[in-house]
Amino acid sequence: GxxxxxxxxxxxxxxxxxxxxxxxxxxxxxxxxxxxxYFNDNPVNCEMNKFDDMLRFLYEHVQDFQLVAAVDAHFDLFSRAWCIAELVQAFGSGVPISMRIPSEDDLDLYYNELSLLDMRRCRASRKEDEEMILARILNIDVFNTCLQWLIFGSE
Structure with missing residues (x-):
């Protein structure tokens, strides 16, 4: 289910x-x-919580590996805790991140919201997931700034 x-x-x-x-x-x-x-409440058997290990493995074993974040037209990706978790892991591991923004028009349309982006407002189906993901960000303000650079620095 x-x-x-x-x-x-x-x-x-x-x-x-x-x-x-x-x-x-x-x-x-x-x-x-x-x-x-199996879901997150059964972490040993759950497949969803293995992303960090997989990302680390690929970064160490695949030449020129990078995380490509395909952003949706409404930029909802930045409110979804598990999407943010992937960016947090990549950022913290030094994995290059490439943002793919739908269009400059979309970026202009959501500029004000994105310029105030704060990971403390991300959401997940389970409150425990939100808390766990945010706890992994050492400095949320610095991460927010870096994420904005990734968004606005993308081509």
Whole structure:
């Protein structure tokens, strides 16, 4: 399924319900296999928490490796905690990051919001994930500044 539902009426619940649907409002199909699904509350078996190790491995073993962040037209990527976690890990590991912005017009349209970008406002379906991800950023203000440089310094 989609994991445990957050409390009814919460912002997290609203996000959880939205993420169950595609851009046309249709429910995403569920895997029909009989294999158990593991989420972050079972960290040993969970596949989602292995990103850091995989990024580090690729950076050490693949020549010219970099993280390419494909940014959506509304720049929602920068409000999503797990997307930020990938950027945090890459940034902290010295992995080059290449931002791919949809268009200069989109960048201009969202300039004011992006110039005030603060990772403390990122969201995840689980509050524990938000807290864990933010705790990994040593200096959030410095990270925010570096992230803005990546956004506005992109071609």
């Amino acid at each position: 989609f994991g445990n539902a957050p409390p009814q009426g919460s912002i997290e619940r609203s996000d959880w319900e939205r993420k169950q649907r595609d851009s046309d409002g249709q429910l995403h199909p569920l895997c029909m296999c009989q294999e158990p699904k």
